[in-house]
Amino acid sequence: MGRLENKVAVVTGATSGIGEAVALMYVKEGAKVVTVGRNEEKGKVLTDKIAAMGGESIFVSCDLRKKESIETLKKAAYDRFGKVDILFNSAGVLVHKPFLDHTDEDFDFIMETNYRAYVWTMQAFLPEMVKAGKGNIINVASISSVWPELNAYYYGAMKAAVTNLSRNVAKEFARQGIRINCILPGPINTGMTPEDIKNSKEAQDAMINSVCMLGRLGEPDDIAYGAVYLGSDESSFVTGTNLVIDGGVCISN
Numbered sequence: 001m002g003r004l005e006n007k008v009a010v011v012t013g014a015t016s017g018i019g020e021a022v023a024l025m026y027v028k029e030g031a032k033v034v035t036v037g038r039n040e041e042k043g044k045v046l047t048d049k050i051a052a053m054g055g056e057s058i059f060v061s062c063d064l065r066k067k068e069s070i071e072t073l074k075k076a077a078y079d080r081f082g083k084v085d086i087l088f089n090s091a092g093v094l095v096h097k098p099f100l101d102h103t104d105e106d107f108d109f110i111m112e113t114n115y116r117a118y119v120w121t122m123q124a125f126l127p128e129m130v131k132a133g134k135g136n137i138i139n140v141a142s143i144s145s146v147w148p149e150l151n152a153y154y155y156g157a158m159k160a161a162v163t164n165l166s167r168n169v170a171k172e173f174a175r176q177g178i179r180i181n182c183i184l185p186g187p188i189n190t191g192m193t194p195e196d197i198k199n200s201k202e203a204q205d206a207m208i209n210s211v212c213m214l215g216r217l218g219e220p221d222d223i224a225y226g227a228v229y230l231g232s233d234e235s236s237f238v239t240g241t242n243l244v245i246d247g248g249v250c251i252s253n
């Protein structure tokens, strides 16, 4: 028996990296999954992969910067599965450059994807969770919510905003059977790894050695293990918290 048997999860950012690993591990643990992203080709590949594992899922193509897309997502999830137990918000983007080069467009891009989409998805799914008397929301923030990180100024600020929002909303809904937590990943090997680090072994080694006690980049599955714990009833006494999975990040790069 899987640890997420009989649960339905919506996983945003499932076409890549952390979200994809979480969707696949949730299926392995018995959940039915609604996968979300904009890239329909990758969505189809993921749906086929899940079917080959004997799992059940639908892919919803959705730009989370658009409110009407989130309504479409909600309808698709409830039409297909009749309930949503877990909302796992992983969709995110990175702008990585010196502070004075950050533009207003960068601000909108980061704020709309990494913060406002999390607000909107929580507002979309919470009312049904309240009616059901149970629900579980996991928001992916970042170690840069709490540690300084060069070149990720708007990004880090919005990730800090997600941790703050999650804890406060957790307080409002805790007595209605709903838990809301964040995962704070450190450097994870995904499509989001900045190009300058991805393309240079030297830069990668320097980054890992200066930032991470365990001396390696994390893999998406390192986050997925935490996502299973927070998504399962094993964590029923956990809400409003930040689960740090970062290889022991201890100093700023």
Ligand SMILES: NC(=O)c1ccc[n+]([C@@H]2O[C@H](COP(=O)([O-])OP(=O)(O)OC[C@H]3O[C@@H](n4cnc5c(N)ncnc54)[C@H](OP(=O)(O)O)[C@@H]3O)[C@@H](O)[C@H]2O)c1
Binding pocket: 012, 013, 014, 015, 016, 017, 018, 019, 036, 037, 038, 039, 040, 042, 062, 063, 064, 065, 089, 090, 091, 092, 093, 113, 140, 141, 142, 143, 184, 185, 186, 187, 188, 189, 190, 191, 192, 193
């Ligand atoms: N990798 C790291 O080192 C690291 C560290 C700390 C925190 N995080 C956080 O972890 C989360 C996942 O990142 P990742 O590393 O897995 O990155 P990734 O591989 O680049 O995946 C990002 C995902 O977000 C989706 N996405 C982006 N904009 C979207 C939009 N407007 N609407 C719908 N989906 C959108 C992408 O899907 P489509 O392209 O299909 O739209 C993709 O599936 C992010 O919130 C990130 O900030 C990552």
